[in-house]
Amino acid sequence: MKNKKKKSASPAPGGEGTDLSAGSPAPGGEEKDLTAARRARKSTLRLALEVFLVFFKIGAFTFGGGYAMIALIEREIAERKKYVTKSDILDIVAVAESTPGPIAINMATFVGYRTAGVLGSFFATLGVVLPSFIIIFALSFVLRQFKDVKQVRWAFNGIRAAVLALIVKGWVSMAKACPKSVFSLIVAVVSFVCAVLFDKVIHFSLLWIIAGAALCGLVYSVIRDKTGKGAGK
């Protein structure tokens, strides 16, 4: 049922007529589903190309990565194109945050999948990546050329201090979004200390800290749930 709903949501622009029947499991619904699927397949490529263009635009005009992208995705994908609903956007953000990888890529892949299946996710991701790729690749030549210019070096001396402030700001907004508890505090402090140690004293990969923290979080939440239930009884 879940799957059916998803499928009927995706070919919305092409298959509005058959859309209604997809919801009700009436006899003959299977057949209609089949034609809907065929029609959907025809429009899948068109939808995928549309998604590509929308995400190309999003990739070309958002500064500052994933979170800055949410507002634009909401406007372009939910309001204008209506590929997904606004409450879908909330779900998509939640999933993008709790899966590995850059949030922007996660969101593009997810929205693309919802809109036009695997093909859609491929084109959406390609769309969001391409502008960055082209711009930065071209810029890398320019940067190399100007690196040794005195004024550019001076400018970057000033910029570095400002970038540090931007990183601190990013940290503050992440800290605000993090659930506040004694456990969170301990994990953050221990991770910080371990990261400093791994960097300066023993050369150990940061991946171990991340894996360890994930395990601690899991164990902690299991214990919390158990004791919480025990207290309830």
Added chain:
Amino acid sequence: MIFFKLFLTFFKIGLFTFGGGYAMLPLIQSEVASNGWLGEADLLDFVAVAESTPGPFAINIATYIGAETGGLFGSFCATLGVVLPSFIIILIVAKFYIAFRKSRLVEGVMTGLRPTVLGLIGCAAVTMAMTVFFPAGLTLTLTPAVGVSLAIFAAALVAVLRFKVHPILVILSAAALGVGCGYLGVW
């Protein structure tokens, strides 16, 4: 060989980064430094470039490091590497997404991951602060360069935190100040 290494390194970075913004910074910093691909100060410079160009930070930095170490194909390998884990995982999650959203396992893991990212970025920021303020090693003498850097940092922090000034404007102002101080012989 370098291409495979780029792909693998960025695949690892993509697979182990949780959260947006600068969550990727600690891993990039440690991986990039251990491979000798980009110095600490170069990385900071590039963060400024990434902030001033459109697109996700992860893609920008992967493309840049790829281009610096292996040209066009290097860029391609690094970018593909950082995108692929996301792509595969989201495709799987999208299929079972209701189960995923309600999963106690995911929730538990995230309980640990959110704060650890804070700790890791904190460490990355401290190491970067050392290279910004004390490029020649830790000293207690306040040279004009250190003073100017601290002043720009403080001003930028107030600007973004208190007055919500746009990051690009902050970067441009800092660049102008940097050039001005250069002519005054500060650096």
